[in-house]
Amino acid sequence: MSIAIKVENLSKKYIIQHEKKTADYETFSESLIQGSKNLANKIIQPFTHTEIAPHTQEEFWALKDINFEINQGDKVGIIGRNGAGKSTLLKVLSRITEPTSGKVHINGRIASLLEVGTGFHPELTGRENIFLNGAILGMSRKEIKLKFDEIVAFAEVEKFLDTPVKRYSSGMYVRLAFAVAAHLESDILVIDEVLAVGDIQFQKKCLGKMGEVSKEGRTVLFVSHNLSAIKQLCNKGVLLRQGVLGSYGNTEDVIKLYLQDSIKNKDNIFLKKEIDSFPEDPDFRMTDVVLSQCGKKVEKIVQNGAPLEVTIKYQVKNEIIGLRIFVDMLDSQETILFRSFHDENHAEIVSMMPGYYESKLTIPSGILAPFQHFICVKSGVFGIRYTTPEVGVRIPIEVEHTSNYNRAYPGDKIVGCLALSLNWNIEGLRQ
């Protein structure tokens, strides 16, 4: 099989300017001042060659010594936390920015899709924007004309073709934009997190289209936080960790490694620190979250054969009406398995007086499947605001199978997101 992309010792450095956090560009005068300072220094000490770097600058390696090869026809999912260098890698591959050092060899026509609707002009009509956007993505007029009807049908905007896109609903806008991109012809397709748009139905359609594309034998590079999408579409995975290649290989293995990373990054001390660093809320303060089983504190490893208690400690500073503390159980694909509110059994909205409280949720045994999960604890005032950050505090757990579910067949793979030990009644009817 021939190689489509070969990345050799690829590195990309950015210089970060610390003082100018508000502006992303310098003014000329600052440059002039800095320049004259440097000049003055050179005049004073003409023989020292040390570059007098201003304190405000810092080097930042967005990518460091990346090496990998992608075969023709491979679908590669690129994963990593925010700031791991995923987008930078795509930008280098699509030639938007130049690497600082290293090489990338590319074989074939490459098309990249880093944003849905790049270059859409609000004043132009849908029809005009199809041609504009197509040209920007590298399609020729002929090619666009040929696919025009297909694009329009995919986007479901037939009626509004001659309306300026500024009058479109955001859904229509996104659909049209994706439709153009989806009909791009190229040997290699580079896609940044673009599926995170539109309603669920459209997302499914996009995923379906992507699946089609990959069946045509094209090479696809795909960045996403949606692990299940990556699992579905990709046969290879690239894991980036702070600009360094963490792993490259089989998708399943790479995803597993990525998930292990997120476990390693958190122990209980870290958890407490995270809670303490929440931005201050005028009425509410979360103080601690503790997991325990059978009266013992647990970290990370949880058994599904015993109830799991989630204890949330908090302070109410002023009277709050409609305070809701809730716990989300997420599976490893970030799908919420269930959400539970601390006041879900109350018939009326409760008002909480100032003081310290402890809310304890008991998750019965025989529910969780023996996979990786995340517990997210958040709180808010109903209909008004979150009183913790919107993402809440996230605790990764690894569930061990100790419940009775499917006990007799330990080797059998557990199917489904939950391993519910439900009641069955078996009755012998006839001999």
Next chain:
Amino acid sequence: MTEKQEFQFTIEAGKAERHYWEDLWRYRELFYILAWRDISVRYKQTVIGVLWAVLRPLLTMIIFVLVFDKIAKLPSEGVPYPIFVFAAMLPWTFFSSSFSDASNSLIGNANLISKVYFPRLIIPVASIVVSVVDFAISFCLLIVLMAWYNYWPSWQIVTLPLFLLLGFFAALGSGLFIASLNVKYRDFRFVIPFVVQIGLYISPVGFSTTIVPEEYQLLYYLNPMVGVIDGFRWAISGGTTALNEVELLMSVGMVVFFCIIGIVRFRKTEKTFADVI
């Protein structure tokens, strides 16, 4: 289907150059469509639309006639003053709008630059095409004006495209230079209108080059638009107004100079546009 070009290339620090001019040709379709976009968007949501292209130079001309002809009574070398002024307004408006559009074009297309690859040179050049269209519309106004005064050109008129080309490159060279600086230093956003305003007074738009004192003439010719404007006048008036070889040569020289530093500067900083914009 599209012609699938099988080509193998390498991305490497400092090696982007090799395919540059080739790429520029491959992306010509993007150039057309960006130019078309700028043109079709320009007068959207305006009531009188393209009429603005006529109205702006017309009103400026009327003011110039009032100030320089009726009040200051400056000489116009035997050409009806409105034609004398309008023949200069045309290249000047063309230059000033091309120059400022090109200079601001990169910032205006920041989202494209940070998300898609293409030779960046396309953007400023495409933005100048809009001014060419405006120029063509205003040129019709000049024809009307000349018919009104019953003033007919002679063979010199055929040289007009050459002077237009000279004006185009003057705007391109300086525009590229400022545009590439503008990406990093937004100060130039404020410099551009200033340059355009000063330029109008130091170029022979409202008056004739002949009233500039002899000893300053050479210095005066350093402004490349002097040659362009005088050339326009010369071509339209059929040689009635003065155009000497010195100013023409200096103008061409300055335009070449501007183009070289503009393109060199642009090409040098182009690779970092996506990082700093």
